[in-house]
Amino acid sequence: MSEPIHPTLAEVTRRIEQRSERTRIAYLEVVSRTARPGPYRSDMGCANAAHAYAAMPGEDKLLLRQERQPNLGLITAYNDMLSAHKPYEFYPERIRQKARSLGASAQVAGGVPAMCDGVTQGEAGMELSLFSRDVIALATAVGLSHNVFDAAMFLGVCDKIVPGMFMGALHFGHLPAVFVPAGPMTSGLSNDDKSKIRQQYAQGLVDRATLLSAEQAAYHSAGTCTFYGTANSNQMLMEIMGLHLPGSSFVNPGTPLREALTDAAVERAVALTHEPGSGVGHQITAEVLVNGMVGLLATGGSTNHTLHLIAMGRSAGWVINWEDFSDLSACVPLLARVYPNGSADVNHFHAAGGMGFIIRELLSVGLLHDDVQTIMGRGLQRYTVEPWLKQGVLDWREVPATSGDEDVLRPVTRPFSPDGGLRLLQGNLGRAVIKVSAVKPQHRKVSAPAVVVNDQKELEQLFKQGKLERDFIAVVRCQGPQANGMPELHKLTPLLGVLQDKGYKVALVTDGRMSGASGKVPAAIHVTPEAVAGGAIGKVRDGDLLTLDCEAQSLQVQVSDAELAARDAQLPDLAANGQGIGRELFGLFRDRPLLAEEGASPLLSGYAR
Structure with a gap:
C-alpha cells in the first residue's frame, strides 16, 4: 500500500x-x-x-x-x-x-x-x-x-x-x-567518452574525423x-x-x-x-x-x-x-x-x-x-x-526489491540527493530555472563579470580567440520565444565545460533554452521577461558583476535599481532571425505574447489562459 x-x-x-x-x-x-x-x-x-x-x-x-x-x-x-x-x-x-x-x-x-x-x-x-x-x-x-x-x-x-x-x-x-x-x-560509445571527445574537439586537440567517429559510435x-x-x-x-x-x-x-x-x-x-x-x-x-x-x-x-x-x-x-x-x-x-x-x-x-x-x-x-x-x-x-x-x-511481474545497480538507481532511503535539483531563481534580472543535479556544490554559486552576447556563435568566437580564459558569467540574450523561437544552446556546453575544468568560475544566464541534456555548468535558463519583451537581461552590460546563487535561489546584477531602470536595452537588429530555413512561416508564432513560465505556447487561449 x-x-x-x-x-x-x-x-x-x-x-x-x-x-x-x-x-x-x-x-x-x-x-x-x-x-x-x-x-x-x-x-x-x-x-x-x-x-x-x-x-x-x-x-x-x-x-x-x-x-x-x-x-x-x-x-x-x-x-x-x-x-x-x-x-x-x-x-x-x-x-x-x-x-x-x-x-x-x-x-x-x-x-x-x-x-x-x-x-x-x-x-x-x-x-x-x-x-x-x-x-x-x-x-x-x-x-x-x-x-x-x-x-x-x-x-x-x-x-x-x-x-x-x-x-x-x-x-x-x-x-x-x-x-x-x-x-x-x-548502448554504444559511453556518454562520458562522447562528452570528453566533444571537449577535446572544442580545444582543437582532436580533428573532425575523430569527433564524427565518436558521434556515430554513440548514435548508431x-x-x-x-x-x-x-x-x-x-x-x-x-x-x-x-x-x-x-x-x-x-x-x-x-x-x-x-x-x-x-x-x-x-x-x-x-x-x-x-x-x-x-x-x-x-x-x-x-x-x-x-x-x-x-x-x-x-x-x-x-x-x-x-x-x-x-x-x-x-x-x-x-x-x-x-x-x-x-x-x-x-x-x-x-x-x-x-x-x-x-x-x-x-x-x-x-x-x-x-x-x-x-x-x-x-x-x-x-x-x-x-x-x-x-x-x-x-x-x-x-x-x-x-x-x-x-x-x-x-x-507482468513485480520489480525486484533491490536496485540492480546503486550507482544508477537507488531506493528512497539512500538517494543520490535529498532534493530533485530543479530550482526557481529570482532577482532583479527576473525569474529563471536552473538544474543543479549534475552541478557540483562548489560550482553552485558564481559571482563574476558579465560577458554579454546576442548569439551563441559570438561566444564560440570569443572562446576560439582565447578571450574567455577567466572567471565570467555568459549572458546570452535575445534567445527567447519572441526573439528567435527559443532555440537550445547545447553547443555552448563543451566550451563552458572546458573552461570550468581549467578552474575558472563560469556560468550561463540566458532567456533561451539549454538542452534537455544540460549538465555540469550552472545555467540560469528561460529568463523571464526575455530581452525583447523589456526584460532586465537586455540591459546588462559587459563587465557588470552578476551573482548566480543556486542555494539562495537568487539571480542578480549588482547594479542599483535606479541605474537599471534608467538604462536602455542594447538589442541588435533581429530581422534576420525571421528569414530563411522556413522561419518566415513562424512569424505568426513569434509575434504572439509568450512567456516561458506560461509554457511559451502561442496556442494557449480561452480556458487555457
Whole structure:
C-alpha cells in the first residue's frame, strides 16, 4: 500500500486545483459537449462515412458499416530522420492486424512533423524547434478532426513531439488516448567518452574525423538516443502519468518484448472504448500532472519540461508554474543517475529496475498520488511492475526489491540527493530555472563579470580567440520565444565545460533554452521577461558583476535599481532571425505574447489562459 501523501505534494496539488478552478471547469464543459455514446461515425452522413473508409480493405469496411465496433485513430510521427521514430515505419500495419483480431479497426488519422534537435543544434533550423511542438498539436487536431475514431493511439518519442501530441490529444479529451513508445537504441560509445571527445574537439586537440567517429559510435542505430534528455524524459512522463503500458518506455526496438507490448497497447485502446468516462481529458487531473513533475525531479529529467509540462497542463485547463516545480523539488529526492547526471544511459537505468522501481519507491513515502486513473485502470500501483515474456506470452511481474545497480538507481532511503535539483531563481534580472543535479556544490554559486552576447556563435568566437580564459558569467540574450523561437544552446556546453575544468568560475544566464541534456555548468535558463519583451537581461552590460546563487535561489546584477531602470536595452537588429530555413512561416508564432513560465505556447487561449 502507498503511504499518506507528503504534505508538500498535497499543498502543491491543492493550489494548482485552486488557481485552475475556472479554467478546468471551462475545459471539462467542452469535453462533455463533444462526448456522446456509441461510435462517433454513427451520426455521420453516408457520403462522409464512405469517404472515411473508402481505401480500407473489405473486411474493415464491413465492420465499420455495422457501426458497432471501435475504430482507432493513429497519429504517427514516423520519419527516417529521427532514429527514435524509424521503428514506427511498420507500426500501423501491426496495429491494424491486432485491431482486426479484436474485432476492431484502425486507421492512420494523420502524420505530424518531427524534427531532430540533434541535427539542428546550433543551426538556423533550431529556431523552429520549440514552435514545432505547437505545429504538432495543430496537426494532431487536424488528424482527429474527422471525428470517426473512438480512441486515439500516438506514435511519438522525441523532444517536442510527445508534448505536442499530448496537447493535441487533450483538445479531443473525450477520446481515450494511448501513447506507444518505440524504445531506446542499444548502448554504444559511453556518454562520458562522447562528452570528453566533444571537449577535446572544442580545444582543437582532436580533428573532425575523430569527433564524427565518436558521434556515430554513440548514435548508431534505430531507437531513442540513450542519454537522459528530453526524449527519454518524455517516455518517463507518459509512463508515470499512466499513458504508457507499465514498464514499456525503455524496451529496445525490434525485440519480441517490444512487439508484444505494442500489441498489448492496441488491446488497451480497444478496451478503453467500452469503458465510460475513459477520455484522456478526464484522466489528466492535477494529481496526474503533479506525478509527472515528481517523476521529472526524481529522475533528473529535462529542463525543457519546465516549459512543456506547463503548456501540456494548460491544454486541459490546469495552471502550473515554476514555484510548483521548485517547491516539489525541495522534497523529492534524486533517485537516478543517468547521463548527464551520471555516467549510465537509459538502458542501464532500465536494467537496474527502471520505472517500476522509481514508482514503487516514491509511492512508499507518499511522493506520488496513487489514486489516479491510468490506461490500465485505477491506481498507480499498477505501474510497480515490469513486463516479460512468460513462455512467449506477455506478462507482468513485480520489480525486484533491490536496485540492480546503486550507482544508477537507488531506493528512497539512500538517494543520490535529498532534493530533485530543479530550482526557481529570482532577482532583479527576473525569474529563471536552473538544474543543479549534475552541478557540483562548489560550482553552485558564481559571482563574476558579465560577458554579454546576442548569439551563441559570438561566444564560440570569443572562446576560439582565447578571450574567455577567466572567471565570467555568459549572458546570452535575445534567445527567447519572441526573439528567435527559443532555440537550445547545447553547443555552448563543451566550451563552458572546458573552461570550468581549467578552474575558472563560469556560468550561463540566458532567456533561451539549454538542452534537455544540460549538465555540469550552472545555467540560469528561460529568463523571464526575455530581452525583447523589456526584460532586465537586455540591459546588462559587459563587465557588470552578476551573482548566480543556486542555494539562495537568487539571480542578480549588482547594479542599483535606479541605474537599471534608467538604462536602455542594447538589442541588435533581429530581422534576420525571421528569414530563411522556413522561419518566415513562424512569424505568426513569434509575434504572439509568450512567456516561458506560461509554457511559451502561442496556442494557449480561452480556458487555457
